[in-house]
Amino acid sequence: MDAKDILGIPKNGLHSGLPIQEKKSKPPKESQRKPDGISREVYALTGGLAPLMPAVDVNQLKRKAKSDNEKITWQWLPFTNSARKDNLQLYHWVRVVNGIPPTGDYSFAKFNKSVDVIKYTDEEYEKYLTDPAWTKEETDQLFDLCERFDLRFIVIADRFPSEKTVEELKDRYYSVSRAIVIARAPSPGDVSGHPLVKEPYNVSQEIERKRALNLLLSHSKHQERRDVEVLAQAKRITEARKTIKASQESKLPVISDIGQLGADRITADAVGPSTNSQFPSSTVTNPASETASVMASLRMMRVYLRTYALEQMVQAASSSAGLRTIKRVEQTLQDLGVNLKPKVPTKAVCAEHLELRKEILTLLNLQKQLQYKEAEGSSHRDGSYTETPGTPPKQSQRAADLDRTFTPDSLSIGVEKFGKREQKRKGPGRSSDAPSSPAQSKRPRKFKSSD
Amino acid sequence: MAESEMPPQPQGANDSSALKPQRLKITRFSDDADKKMLSKRLKDVEICVPIVYGTIAFWLGRKATETQSHKWTVYVRGATNEDLGGVIKRVVFQLHPSFNNPVRVVESPPFELSECGWGEFEIAISLFFHNDVCEKQLDLYHHLKLYSEDDSGPQSTKKPVVKETYNEIVFPDPFEDFYARVQKHPAVIAPRLPVASNVPSEDLNEKKGDTKDHPMSQWFINFSEADELLKLAAARQQIL
Numbered sequence: 001m002d003a004k005d006i007l008g009i010p011k012n013g014l015h016s017g018l019p020i021q022e023k024k025s026k027p028p029k030e031s032q033r034k035p036d037g038i039s040r041e042v043y044a045l046t047g048g049l050a051p052l053m054p055a056v057d058v059n060q061l062k063r064k065a066k067s068d069n070e071k072i073t074w075q076w077l078p079f080t081n082s083a084r085k086d087n088l089q090l091y092h093w094v095r096v097v098n099g100i101p102p103t104g105d106y107s108f109a110k111f112n113k114s115v116d117v118i119k120y121t122d123e124e125y126e127k128y129l130t131d132p133a134w135t136k137e138e139t140d141q142l143f144d145l146c147e148r149f150d151l152r153f154i155v156i157a158d159r160f161p162s163e164k165t166v167e168e169l170k171d172r173y174y175s176v177s178r179a180i181v182i183a184r185a186p187s188p189g190d191v192s193g194h195p196l197v198k199e200p201y202n203v204s205q206e207i208e209r210k211r212a213l214n215l216l217l218s219h220s221k222h223q224e225r226r227d228v229e230v231l232a233q234a235k236r237i238t239e240a241r242k243t244i245k246a247s248q249e250s251k252l253p254v255i256s257d258i259g260q261l262g263a264d265r266i267t268a269d270a271v272g273p274s275t276n277s278q279f280p281s282s283t284v285t286n287p288a289s290e291t292a293s294v295m296a297s298l299r300m301m302r303v304y305l306r307t308y309a310l311e312q313m314v315q316a317a318s319s320s321a322g323l324r325t326i327k328r329v330e331q332t333l334q335d336l337g338v339n340l341k342p343k344v345p346t347k348a349v350c351a352e353h354l355e356l357r358k359e360i361l362t363l364l365n366l367q368k369q370l371q372y373k374e375a376e377g378s379s380h381r382d383g384s385y386t387e388t389p390g391t392p393p394k395q396s397q398r399a400a401d402l403d404r405t406f407t408p409d410s411l412s413i414g415v416e417k418f419g420k421r422e423q424k425r426k427g428p429g430r431s432s433d434a435p436s437s438p439a440q441s442k443r444p445r446k447f448k449s450s451d
Numbered sequence: 452m453a454e455s456e457m458p459p460q461p462q463g464a465n466d467s468s469a470l471k472p473q474r475l476k477i478t479r480f481s482d483d484a485d486k487k488m489l490s491k492r493l494k495d496v497e498i499c500v501p502i503v504y505g506t507i508a509f510w511l512g513r514k515a516t517e518t519q520s521h522k523w524t525v526y527v528r529g530a531t532n533e534d535l536g537g538v539i540k541r542v543v544f545q546l547h548p549s550f551n552n553p554v555r556v557v558e559s560p561p562f563e564l565s566e567c568g569w570g571e572f573e574i575a576i577s578l579f580f581h582n583d584v585c586e587k588q589l590d591l592y593h594h595l596k597l598y599s600e601d602d603s604g605p606q607s608t609k610k611p612v613v614k615e616t617y618n619e620i621v622f623p624d625p626f627e628d629f630y631a632r633v634q635k636h637p638a639v640i641a642p643r644l645p646v647a648s649n650v651p652s653e654d655l656n657e658k659k660g661d662t663k664d665h666p667m668s669q670w671f672i673n674f675s676e677a678d679e680l681l682k683l684a685a686a687r688q689q690i691l
Binding site: 343 | 584619
């Protein structure tokens with residue numbers, strides 16, 4: 001018994017060596033189904049696959065089928081186009097059935113659409129349409145151009161005498177039209193369904209949309225790949241969180257396995273919170289929700305290795321950073337003579353290690369942000385700030401370029417983080433910290449210039 | 452060590468409050484599953500067992516044959532050479548399949564195994580814990596080293612090739628009984644709790660499973676947390 005038995009298709013023949021000929025003899029309805037044993041490509045050659053869209057109007061086909069005794073000729077005939085106003089006489093070939101030429105308008109005339117641009121009176125203008133950003137002359141000009149070019153705003157913006165953006169022109173046109181429609185209506189309810197009233201033009205959204213689109217279109221391949229990576233990572237994290245949540249809710253005995261799975265992906269944090277008393281800054285960089293889920297997943301493992309917890313936490317701490325940044329963090333660690341994996345991973349060591357990584361990450365982010373701001377602000381002043389200690393200027397410059405798409409949110413978080421930490425560290429520790437090393441007194445000043 | 456002095460309550464006090472109801476249920480569930488044998492779990496407490504695992508390999512020198520050039524020992528020991536028998540019930544070493552009976556089970560401390568061979572390979576070490584500790588096993592992996600990497604001269608029969616790894620086994624939310632039993636155990640780092648327990652602490656002098664007088668103890672690496680912390684502190688100074 002197979003699919004054909006169920007469908008009532010005869011089994012014979014289809015599996016023989018000549019499936020294509022077999023197909024052609026079948027009624028068209030049967031040919032809709034692809035029989036097994038024939039590859040899709042081969043089947044497509046027989047014309048068996050239905051096109052996605054009907055290429056020919058079905059009614060046309062029906063008409064043709066019964067018009068066997070019609071006599072069709074083609075004639076070179078004059079025609080008029082109602083879309084034209086100049087009565088120009090042109091000729092074209094016309095299909096003549098049984099000697100009777102077709103009547104009616106030129107078939108393409110219907111595509112000549114024009115927009116009914118609203119006309120306002122001087123009185124109406126004074127009453128409803130005054131706008132400090134626009135003079136009456138400008139508004140008049142705009143409406144003339146709108147009529148002339150059928151709301152092709154790109155063209156209108158090009159011809160418009162004074163400097164206005166496309167968005168400004170559109171905004172003016174639509175707000176004026178809208179005001180007139182509302183003003184002329186006997187009651188607001190009568191025009192509430194009018195498209196101009198129902199869906200007003202949103203300038204700021206339109207500007208933002210174009211900016212975003214522009215950003216997207218100017219993305220390099222590399223940036224695109226990075227974005228995909230970040231999205232994939234985010235997806236993994238949310239999925240892992242979901243699993244953990246589900247496992248907590250269902251309380252199944254397989255809990256520990258799921259926990260382990262989740263912990264593999266997300267980020268563990270067993271040391272972080274417990275060291276809060278020692279290292280207050282860890283709370284700043286550790287979102288409580290992430291910590292909680294990580295702790296829960298570790299707890300459900302019942303037993304784990306300290307290094308495993310550290311790995312998870314390192315992942316958590318760098319989940320917002322790209323691969324490149326993580327590499328740079330590790331490079332910095334090596335430059336500092338710190339093992340990427342602590343040799344004696346006690347609780348305290350792991351906590352310190354994690355803190356160090358977070359601090360490096362913050363430092364790199366701030367450097368990046370600074371360079372981005374610099375590059376954005378003035379191109380001639382760069383060079384003075386790219387000389388960051390420990391980082392070759394070229395490399396950091398490149399990093400800044402790559403991170404041009406850094407979302408404003410994450411940037412501001414970085415600043416906030418830093419600000420908090422700075423305050424905390426400044427308080428009691430300042431007097432003892434200040435004279436210890438020249439590098440120390442140098443860095444904070446650098447940071448400040450970025451704000 | 453520092454963590455043993457830390458009061459257990461501040462550990463993620465904010466975070467855990469949200470999770471409490473759920474975790475309570477989980478705890479009860481696993482208790483049911485384990486029948487009445489086990490006691491309650493101590494929330495927000497972690498018991499930590501510092502261990503060192505690794506291999507020590509001696510070159511056999513003149514006695515070396517083609518297939519048996521080295522005598523090596525793989526082991527799991529307490530970081531300060533204390534007896535791990537109070538926590539670990541059994542250790543299973545999985546050797547290269549070319550060995551006879553490649554799965555070796557060591558049922559009592561010291562958890563070690565000696566063999567002769569000629570090649571390096573990865574040894575899987577599975578730790579099984581006592582019933583009141585944890586029902587799950589923990590897997591470690593160690594790459595057997597026979598040949599020194601920093602070729603400091605020719606191989607010597609006197610100086611072995613030692614490769615050890617420090618790590619800590621962490622038991623989050625341990626059972627009360629387990630906690631009470633190992634609270635004062637020298638191999639275990641457990642926070643001091645004001646828990647009144649009627650379970651007597653294990654008599655420490657009774658067993659002799661430690662590796663303090665181990666014949667090879669002179670080769671054991673001393674893992675210093677202080678050194679590591681100093682290094683990290685210095686690095687952090689540079690970053691800030």
